Amino acid sequence: MLQGVLARLDDAGNHVPRFTAPRCLLERQAVGGCDACHTTCPHDAITFGMLGSSIQIDPDLCTGCGLCVQVCPSGALEYNLEPALQSVRDQQDLAQRAAPDASLTCARSGAGGPSLPCLGRVTPALLSAAGAWGAPLALIHGDCAACPVGAPDVPERLERVLDTAQALRAPTRKPAQVTVRPATPEDASRSLTVSRRGAFGALFRVGKQHLAQGIPESPLPFVDWSVPEDRTPQEWTWRARSLKPTPPEGAAIPWPAPLVDDTCIDCPVCANVCPTDAITRDLQPDGGVHLLLNLGACTGCMACLHSCPPQAIHAQTHWRPAAFTAPLLLRESDSVM
Structure with missing residues (x-):
């Protein structure tokens, strides 16, 4: 021991x-x-x-x-x-x-x-x-x-x-x-x-x-990518945890993240380039797809925005507190590339 x-x-x-x-x-x-x-x-x-x-x-x-x-x-x-x-x-x-x-x-x-x-x-x-x-x-x-x-x-x-x-x-x-x-x-x-x-x-x-006199360092273990919660860096996990006292319902929290407009062609590029898997594609039984955003896992790097082929992604800089409570539906489509 x-x-x-x-x-x-x-x-x-x-x-x-x-x-x-x-x-x-x-x-x-x-x-x-x-x-x-x-x-x-x-x-x-x-x-x-x-x-x-x-x-x-x-x-x-x-x-x-x-x-x-x-x-x-x-x-x-x-x-x-x-x-x-x-x-x-x-x-x-x-x-x-x-x-x-x-x-x-x-x-x-x-x-x-x-x-x-x-x-x-x-x-x-x-x-x-x-x-x-x-x-x-x-x-x-x-x-x-x-x-x-x-x-x-x-x-x-x-x-x-x-x-x-x-x-x-x-x-x-x-x-x-x-x-x-x-x-x-x-x-x-x-x-x-x-x-x-x-x-x-x-x-x-x-x-x-x-x-x-120093703060002891303990090397972080390798990320287990099979655990979705572990894909979010500590920095952004603690940014979300530190939102105390809880902001009022109508408050605007600065947290740059993507929005998707109707020019989206339902390709997988945004999900593929997302470095924390904050953007995911949920394939539906009827052949459609739901594009989802886990706001708390988004680091605001905007790789999705810069990589989007039809430039259908735009940055929203502020969000209401409720947006952090569940995955956000960025787009719902009845087809998929």
Whole structure:
């Protein structure tokens, strides 16, 4: 048993994000493809490969900054969100703490408290969840211009991530209380908070300050594509979960997703290119087909829109809360290609 625990803790040092090939727009052969991760990586760690492994990440060049994950439109690249979420929740739940707010810090900032290798790993879901919990959160960065881990514009990227999170929070009428700022000398005294679940693991990290102050990584297991719920990336699962308090019935939730008009020719392209299988075709006994959308699984990548042969797909940017409760019928046809 102890060997298994030690093996899992050893795996926690894996800094390369998980790549789920079926979620990649290159793998789905969507029109226009995607090069967001390659273009964004500040260390030239990402190259393109053959189908089945379209994205190649050099572990010797990857610093674990997370900027590729932050820009991936379909969740093909991701880190485990739950350790960071747990850290924020733990800090919010503590009755006594050294700082007036929860914090996530850059590991090279000199600030104490829970840290990430780079705040480039912060995503809208994390900030929206902090808003749902009512947790004031400080994102404390170091000298990004001189940092060898991330990129000089990480603070600006964080502001854009926060804008996305605040737009998601707006229908709940409970904005996230997030501050993005550089570290100060006083931040060095921020204390680390560890949940009871994390205390046992911390015993094995004694003497390793860079890990003891960090949020443990646990590599995500490979996605079991036979389980539809697992096809949705954690980022979008948590974006939907963080819509608390529940928005009023008439609220408009920002969630870009496709609509289909009458020029549709009932071909299977949109379902074929969808990276999370949010669009499905339900073949009917009479030979027709229902085109369905699982809104909560849609990442808004719009591969369907760009790939649609007759250009019958258009983006709708806002949806009512009821649209998340059951699959939406995009089109009903009595024939199928």
